[in-house]
Amino acid sequence: GENVEQHPSTLSVQEGDSAVIKCTYSDSASNYFPWYKQELGKRPQLIIDIRSNVGEKKDQRIAVTLNKTAKHFSLHITETQPEDSAVYFCAALGGSTGGFKTIFGAGTRLFVKA
Amino acid sequence: KAGVTQTPRYLIKTRGQQVTLSCSPISGHRSVSWYQQTPGQGLQFLFEYFSETQRNKGNFPGRFSGRQFSNSRSEMNVSTLELGDSALYLCASSLDQPQTGELFFGEGSRLTVL
Numbered sequence: 001g002e003n004v005e006q007h008p009s010t011l012s013v014q015e016g017d018s019a020v021i022k023c024t025y026s027d028s029a030s031n032y033f034p035w036y037k038q039e040l041g042k043r044p045q046l047i048i049d050i051r052s053n054v055g056e057k058k059d060q061r062i063a064v065t066l067n068k069t070a071k072h073f074s075l076h077i078t079e080t081q082p083e084d085s086a087v088y089f090c091a092a093l094g095g096s097t098g099g100f101k102t103i104f105g106a107g108t109r110l111f112v113k114a
Numbered sequence: 115k116a117g118v119t120q121t122p123r124y125l126i127k128t129r130g131q132q133v134t135l136s137c138s139p140i141s142g143h144r145s146v147s148w149y150q151q152t153p154g155q156g157l158q159f160l161f162e163y164f165s166e167t168q169r170n171k172g173n174f175p176g177r178f179s180g181r182q183f184s185n186s187r188s189e190m191n192v193s194t195l196e197l198g199d200s201a202l203y204l205c206a207s208s209l210d211q212p213q214t215g216e217l218f219f220g221e222g223s224r225l226t227v228l
Contacts, residue, residue, distance in 0.1 A: 043219040093215040
């Protein structure tokens with residue numbers, strides 16, 4: 001079945017440093033790759049996404065890259081701040097008009113030390 | 115526009131009992147997905163409904179079931195509860211478009227099985 005692997009499970013960085021989270025997916029039909037941020041006690045919320053026809057996308061301090069050939073995609077956060085501390089989930093959406101299914105990675109807990 | 119609403123927010127059950135959780139999607143969203151969230155396991159896909167039809171199902175036992183009503187509201191049911199069913203159950207709604215699959219999550223229903 002479809003699977004998304006995410007690494008690392010925990011990441012600790014110093015404020016101002018960069019953080020990188022990597023994911024791989026198994027379903028070659030996947031065409032949409034969102035990233036969700038879940039702060040403690042809150043619901044997951046979309047922070048950035050990328051579609052299969054794009055290799056890279058940036059939004060201020062965050063960026064996502066996609067390598068469809070290798071089935072890899074990554075989240076990059078630059079100039080990290082304490083408020084970036086949260087759990088980050090990568091996901092892959094595949095399917096057809098018969099129904100779409102978003103499969104999530106296991107999550108990365110990011111700690112940003114002030 | 116109101117967000118995704120889940121009820122109840124917290125509940126405690128004992129082994130062997132059954133539970134029903136409710137989800138009201140964002141107005142206009144016809145796709146509703148359910149996820150189980152446990153520490154270290156991320157977001158595990160349970161099922162997805164669209165226009166009262168289950169289109170996708172995850173790898174959960176038949177004790178987990180769901181349905182969707184004509185107004186897009188959805189319920190999920192877990193019968194014969196086990197200790198391992200203790201988790202946060204998240205509902206998410208979406209517009210169900212292939213180009214963008216952003217999920218809008220509710221705050222979840224936290225189930226504790228004693």
